[in-house]
Amino acid sequence: MNALDAAFTAARREGRGVLMPYLTAGYPAREGFVDLAVAILDAGGDALEIGIPFSDPLLDGVSIQGSNQAALEQGVTPADCLAYARAIHQRSNKPLLLMGAYNPIYAYGVARFYREAAEAGVSALIVPDVPLEEQEDLATGAAETGLHLIQLVAPTSSDERLARVAARASGFLYCISVAGVTGARSGGVAETARPLVARVRALTEVPLAVGFGIAGPAQAQEVAGFADGVIVASRLVDLLRETPAGDRMRVATDFIRSLRDALQHPAVAG
Amino acid sequence: MLTVPRAPEIVMHDGERSAWGHLAESVRMSHGNGDGMTETMGSLARFGPYGGQYAPETLMSALQEVEEAYEEARRDAAFARELAELQRHYVGRPTPIFHARNLSRRLGAEIYLKREDLAHTGAHKINNALGQGLLARRMGKRRIIAETGAGQHGVATATVCAMLGLDGVVYMGQVDIERQELNVFRMRLLGSEVHAVTAGTQTLKDAINEAFRDWVGHVDDSFYLIGSVVGPHPYPTIVRDFQSVIGREAVVQMEEEVGRLPDYVVACVGGGSNAMGIFHPFAPHTSVKLVGVEAGGRGDALGEHAATLVHGVQGVLHGARTYVLQDEHGQIAGTHSISAGLDYPGVGPEHSWYKDSGRASYVSIDDEEALAAFRTLSETEGIIPALESAHAVAYAATIARENPGSTILINLSGRGDKDVAQVIPLLEGEL
Numbered sequence: 001m002n003a004l005d006a007a008f009t010a011a012r013r014e015g016r017g018v019l020m021p022y023l024t025a026g027y028p029a030r031e032g033f034v035d036l037a038v039a040i041l042d043a044g045g046d047a048l049e050i051g052i053p054f055s056d057p058l059l060d061g062v063s064i065q066g067s068n069q070a071a072l073e074q075g076v077t078p079a080d081c082l083a084y085a086r087a088i089h090q091r092s093n094k095p096l097l098l099m100g101a102y103n104p105i106y107a108y109g110v111a112r113f114y115r116e117a118a119e120a121g122v123s124a125l126i127v128p129d130v131p132l133e134e135q136e137d138l139a140t141g142a143a144e145t146g147l148h149l150i151q152l153v154a155p156t157s158s159d160e161r162l163a164r165v166a167a168r169a170s171g172f173l174y175c176i177s178v179a180g181v182t183g184a185r186s187g188g189v190a191e192t193a194r195p196l197v198a199r200v201r202a203l204t205e206v207p208l209a210v211g212f213g214i215a216g217p218a219q220a221q222e223v224a225g226f227a228d229g230v231i232v233a234s235r236l237v238d239l240l241r242e243t244p245a246g247d248r249m250r251v252a253t254d255f256i257r258s259l260r261d262a263l264q265h266p267a268v269a270g
Numbered sequence: 271m272l273t274v275p276r277a278p279e280i281v282m283h284d285g286e287r288s289a290w291g292h293l294a295e296s297v298r299m300s301h302g303n304g305d306g307m308t309e310t311m312g313s314l315a316r317f318g319p320y321g322g323q324y325a326p327e328t329l330m331s332a333l334q335e336v337e338e339a340y341e342e343a344r345r346d347a348a349f350a351r352e353l354a355e356l357q358r359h360y361v362g363r364p365t366p367i368f369h370a371r372n373l374s375r376r377l378g379a380e381i382y383l384k385r386e387d388l389a390h391t392g393a394h395k396i397n398n399a400l401g402q403g404l405l406a407r408r409m410g411k412r413r414i415i416a417e418t419g420a421g422q423h424g425v426a427t428a429t430v431c432a433m434l435g436l437d438g439v440v441y442m443g444q445v446d447i448e449r450q451e452l453n454v455f456r457m458r459l460l461g462s463e464v465h466a467v468t469a470g471t472q473t474l475k476d477a478i479n480e481a482f483r484d485w486v487g488h489v490d491d492s493f494y495l496i497g498s499v500v501g502p503h504p505y506p507t508i509v510r511d512f513q514s515v516i517g518r519e520a521v522v523q524m525e526e527e528v529g530r531l532p533d534y535v536v537a538c539v540g541g542g543s544n545a546m547g548i549f550h551p552f553a554p555h556t557s558v559k560l561v562g563v564e565a566g567g568r569g570d571a572l573g574e575h576a577a578t579l580v581h582g583v584q585g586v587l588h589g590a591r592t593y594v595l596q597d598e599h600g601q602i603a604g605t606h607s608i609s610a611g612l613d614y615p616g617v618g619p620e621h622s623w624y625k626d627s628g629r630a631s632y633v634s635i636d637d638e639e640a641l642a643a644f645r646t647l648s649e650t651e652g653i654i655p656a657l658e659s660a661h662a663v664a665y666a667a668t669i670a671r672e673n674p675g676s677t678i679l680i681n682l683s684g685r686g687d688k689d690v691a692q693v694i695p696l697l698e699g700e701l
Contacts, residue, residue: 055601056475056587058482059326065469077599102324103586107600129586131330134322154328156489161330179328180487 003095004123004148004171007046008207008228017220017263018172018229020209021236021256022049022099024067025084026076028240028248034087036249041092043253044260048088049126049231052081052100059128061183063234066241078108082116089121097150099126114141124148124171132165142170153200155179155192166203172229173200177212184215184235189222197227216255217262224266232259315503318626320619325502325589329482332489337504339409344511349404356400357515360433361390363397365516367523367679372650379670380677382532383653384520384548386684393656393684394516394544395426395497401512403430406493413437413492417481419446419474419540420611420658421453422684423497428462438462439492441480443472446610449692471604474540474614478588498541499618502589506618513547520679521551530677534669536561537681538661539632540576540612542621544683550620553629562621563665565607566634572597576605578617579625579632587616593625608637609657609689633668635661641696643667644686656684657693 011018021040026033041048053071057064078100085096098117105113105127117125124147130138135149142149148171153162156179166173175197178190190213197208210223211231223230236255243251316322325333343349357363365388370381386394399416406414414436418424424440431438440457444466447454457464470476478500485494494501499509517535524531535552537545539562549560567575575581578593585594587602595603595615607613624630635643640657643664648654655663659682666678686693 055470056479058479058588059328059486061483069470072601079599103594103596103602104600106586107596107598128326129324129589131323131325131327133330134324152327154326154330156328156331158331158334161327165327176328179489181483 002123002146002148002171003093004047004097007095008172011046012228017224017227017266018046018207018209019044019220019256019260019263020047020049020097020229020231021045022051022231022233024051024053024064024071024237025081026053026071026074027067027237028070029245030074030076034084034091036252037084037088038091039249039253040256041088041094043256045094045256046229047095047097047123049097049099049233050081050085052078052098052104054101054104057101059181061181061234063184063237063241064182067237078104078113082120085117085122086120095123096121097124097126098122099128102127102130110137110141111144114145114147118145118147122147124150126150126152126174128152132168150174152176153196155196159199162200163203166200166206169204169206172207172209173204174231175200175208175210175227177210177214180212182212182234184238185213186215189214189219193223194226217258220259221262221265221267224263230259230263315507317506317620317623320591320622321503321506322591323502323589324586324591326486328486329489329502332485333502333504335409336493339405340504340508343405343408349408353401353404357397361396361400362388363515364519364523365389367520367527369528370651373647376650377667377670378674380675381666381670382524382528382677382679383682384516384679385682386516386544387653387655387659387682391422391426391429392687393422393426394513394547395423396429397515397547398497398509398512398543399423399426399430399495402493402495402508403427403434403436406495407434407436409493411491411493413439413488414495415439415441415481415484415488415492416495416497417441417474417477418453418497419443419477419613420609420656421446421450421457421688422611422656424462424464425453425456425460427495427497428457428460431462432460439484440464441467441477441484443467443474443477445472446474446477450610450688452691453688473605473610475602475616482588498543499546499620500541500588500590500616506590506620509543510546510550510620513543514550516544516547516681517549517551520548521555524679528677531555531558532679533673533676534559534561534678535681536563536662536666536669536678538563538612538658538683539579539617539621540565540614540658541616542618544681546618546620548681549624549630560624560630561665561669562630562632563661564632564634565609565612565661566636566639567606567608568637573604574606575634576607576613576615577634578615579621580634582615582617590619592619592622593617608640609661611656611658612661633665635664639664641693644689644693645697648686653682654686654690655682656686657689659683660686
């Protein structure tokens, strides 16, 4: 069984939401990145999204633009991302996802990238700039390696698109909470998130995870009231950027624990 | 000797003559892998293997909406009439063909200039901005997002927004803002907001990134008025169609005024809109060789030029599969050109197809050669070309040298007034 499926099944059994933190590979520093990733998983991350840095991240706000840029300045390559995944996998049996723009994967060779990702112990790929219509090569790679290719839906997706995307979903369906770029939002979860989840819930049995703008325990708890998981990215990146090197591990793991606690007790839907 | 490009087999799946009198040649290819995916994959316009729609899900419905609105507009006689009326009375079309006799004598070839520099706002960019502006208004979108490099597309968009009563928001790299101060002021004077982009290389590619990010957050009320034949489908097709007025006029003008088609059509290529605009109507005329001139910058090393088709490899940038300047890890490269309008690491996907199919050939001209041509055309003909267009003028001299007596049509895509401030320190003391 794909480790990602196991994580969702286990969380469902325990009656809680799945927590999927995101780190940009090699950020905030190459040194200690694997330790940081393992610590985040050990502190309560159910799965880890590892971002493949890209020079032109179209769908990202300033936080993840910044972490991408910093990682590239440290020379982080797609091959390094695979190596990080391999090293993390050796120390944690939790599912790992690689997430990034298509061009670096395309340049690496889609089939080769999938093969090496599978060998490294990766469970799934998320490539947000490749919609359903352009997924032929990515879908082939997923089928050949058993990795999930995670599909995304957005509040702006038409009903007709939602049906087509949901039909191809595997692993989980990534529900983009808001029509906008990534970035922590103050206040509650975007009001567009819940209706989106309700629309796709009717279309698929696949678990639904919500990302974009989930900044802390309160929002995570709110999301867990209507979805099966949350993705927390920009806020974690912000914390890592704002915190002096010596405190990062503690601050990051405290943050993960607070999210995990919130997910144990989902807000009552309604 | 310039290699003679062969004509590609252009598949015409849609040969219908549109309302404004040209052939729609969106090459539609369904793609599936035989496991039943064809149904869910749909089909998208491609140019050979290039183009497509590599866009985030958040924009997919908006792209579909633009495509549907465009298809509808294409078939609407009233839309065509309004566009034609404004092209004539607002833009000043048709722009003339000018026989550059002094330059012809100097180069030993017959040089003709398609005078897009005489179009309102001083460049071909207005053709597309006007067409898309009308489309946006038709769609009920009041807020217009645009990116700009040299500022010409920004100015054209701001102009159309002022005339149509729409709100313009223009993204421009900080580096470009500094070298195109005049155009920044023009945009603001015309009532548009100009936002400086300080991310990445602070040039055109970053302005496009930022425009996309804005659109992702304002899909409901905003229209992205992209300025070149780049981006996800349907943009490369829409921009090509609106710019093809250049080539349609030029074919007729050459036949009627000169009595023959040119041997060569030469145009500069950044994203490639003026080149595609003049190439496309000439493409079926297989005797006419099409030559795109990219920015050679200050050298062949990655980062020193913007010659995507000459030096790039296949990749995916800004929504389309196309040639891209990138490093071995798939990171988009920085570029350099004396000309802000050519300073871009991608290129329109249809140009990638023209290159591979052999219908056009692509070469580069470096900063110094472009600057020399900027002077030459000013001195010989009294026409100050945009630095972008000067690249095409420079390469015409090479063609003339290798093919004496040939007839060469240059797309003079814009006027050079915007570049004078930048050129003063480069030429001072020489004049």
